[in-house]
Amino acid sequence: MIRDDLFPEIASRRNGYLDVGDGHSIYWEESGARDGIPVVFLHGGPGSGVSPAQRRFFDPRAYRIVLLDQRGAGRSTPRASTEANTTPHLIADLERLRRHLDIDAWLLFGGSWGSTLALAYGQAHPESCLGFVLRGVFLGRPSEIAWFMTGMRGFFPEVWRAFAEFIPESERGDLLNAYHRRLTDPDPQRHLPAARQWARYEKACSSLLPEPEQIWPAEDHRHALSLARIEAHYFVNDLFLPAGGLLAGMDHIRHLPATIVQGRYDVICPPESADALVQAWPGAELVYVPDAGHAALEPGVRRALVRATERFKATLPRPASVGYGDVDGVGFIA
Helix, strand or coil, rough: CCCCCCCCCCECCCCEEEEEEEEEEEEEEEHHHHCCEEEEECCCCCCCCCCCHHHHCCCCEEEEEECCCCCCCCCCECCCCCCCCCCHHHHHHHHHHHHHCCCCCCCEEECCHHHHHHHHHHHHHHEEEEEEECCCCCCCCCCHHHHHHHHHHHHHHHHHHHHHCCCCHHHHHHHHHHHHHHHHCCCHHHHHHHHHHHHHHHCCCCCCCCCHHHCCCCCCCCHHHHHHHHHHHHCCCCHHHHCCCCHHHHHHHHCEEEEEEECCCCCCHHHHHHHHHHHHHCCEEEEEECCCCCCCCCHHHHHHHHHHHHHHHCCCCCCCCCCCCCCCEEECCC
16 A cells, blocks of 8 residues: 655754855755665745755655755755856756765655756756656746736735735835845845745645644744745746746656646646646646645645655665665654
8 A cells, every 4th residue: 555644754864065156055965765766855935945844755765865955045055145046056056966965866856846946957957857746836937927926816815915015005016026126125124024924925825724823923034035035036037947938848858757746726836837737748647636725735735745756666766785675874753
């Protein structure tokens, strides 16, 4: 029987910082089996960062689990920096980290912006990819950015109203640039309130059944700032993607296996994008979760993601030097 819920908590067995140039240093960590199937977790945002819970999507006896904070996010430095922070930079960082860890190829696991980066990386370096597990697909098209900024009010009108009314009425015709100006202002009195408002808006729209404690508290300003500032930076620059977009580059990865998990009621990244991706990727499996929104840890979504990694565990090659069940390097948390 295939497991369908998170694995127990584990500790990372090694971590560090990698100098990627341009004044940036990215945090990375490894957990699980030393000689397991390599998998890299790509967080959302951009600007969100990773957390220990994200190790739990993978069987630590079978996978060599790599997590990293992208430029400006999480523990990477400098925090919330948009300098030399573009999609090509992040793709290059992933390749640098892969070589640094002496990994030939890895499984790409990413949701939301993480799905965007996984696709962009895969199209640039298909030879480095074993396959993909994607969630809440975001293709970075102008229509998807416009949906985030204004379209979600159709489902969360009171949340969007608070988001919009933070901006003076004279600037509400272009909310993205109005927020971007504030988020990139060096004065904390200007950028912190804008960051908190942006983060609350996004979090409140993430789950099918949001709970008050899921909304970032005002004091979590460091996380809010990196998320909001970097997202706005990417949005005003059309995610730094090629003019033809990601669908135009599918020939590079169409031969690779993929499972796409999509919440049926995902308001942040509606199912139309996942459907468009599968139309361009006939071999990919699309799994709809009927009672879920956008968040990775909603019960139905997390079960579907674990089932996907369990199926890949059975089909992807595992290094011959270690037999299945070797737990060298696995540190369980009691």
